[in-house]
Amino acid sequence: xxxxxxxxxxxxxxxxxxxxxxxxxxxxxxxxxxxxxxxxxxxxxxxxxxxxxxxxxxxxxxxxxxxxxxxxxxxxxxxxxxxxxxxxxxxxxxxxxxxxxxxxxxxxxxxxxxxxxxxxxxxxxxxxxxxxxxxxxxxxxxxxxxxxxxxxxxxxxxxxxxxxxxxxxxxxxxxxxxxx
Numbered sequence: 532x533x534x535x536x537x538x539x540x541x542x543x544x545x546x547x548x549x550x551x552x553x554x555x556x557x558x559x560x561x562x563x564x565x566x567x568x569x570x571x572x573x574x575x576x577x578x579x580x581x582x583x584x585x586x587x588x589x590x591x592x593x594x595x596x597x598x599x600x601x602x603x604x605x606x607x608x609x610x611x612x613x614x615x616x617x618x619x620x621x622x623x624x625x626x627x628x629x630x631x632x633x634x635x636x637x638x639x640x641x642x643x644x645x646x647x648x649x650x651x652x653x654x655x656x657x658x659x660x661x662x663x664x665x666x667x668x669x670x671x672x673x674x675x676x677x678x679x680x681x682x683x684x685x686x687x688x689x690x691x692x693x694x695x696x697x698x699x700x701x702x703x704x705x706x707x708x709x710x711x
Contacts, residue, residue, distance in 0.1 A: 570616035573633035595620035599644035625653030639674030
């Protein structure tokens with residue numbers, strides 16, 4: 532197995548800062564915006580983005596997380612039953628601009644499931660997608676991110692590994708792994 536470093540700690544911090552600046556440019560005072568992290572790994576990225584945005588804007592921005600397990604189209608196809616994670620959205624999303632955050636955009640199926648899940652909480656005015664890594668050439672559904680940390684050319688056989696301090700790792704790093 533070969534590992535290639537995509538983003539080290541410093542570059543990841545710069546990337547997240549840039550993403551936050553893009554959000555500030557497009558959302559202004561965030562009065563009509565909510566941030567929702569995707570379970571399981573997207574919540575860590577969303578939390579980092581949320582804290583940095585609140586610090587930069589000095590505003591309280593509604594933040595929650597969403598589990599789309601039961602809306603996935605492969606839910607019943609797995610040999611081992613998937614365990615659901617917690618969904619925590621304790622604010623209205625009706626008429627709001629939702630920034631959905633995940634770590635890696637791969638096939639697009641998880642995002643499709645997330646949008647189906649969100650409808651249970653109201654009809655947002657707009658949904659935007661923010662991802663740290665956009666895996667190009669692997670999309671199975673016509674899903675595209677509005678905010679991308681880094682686009683990476685990948686093969687289906689490869690894997691992107693996001694290691695964050697919030698997950699218990701020593702440093703924030705993102706790797707591309709070849710499963711040779």
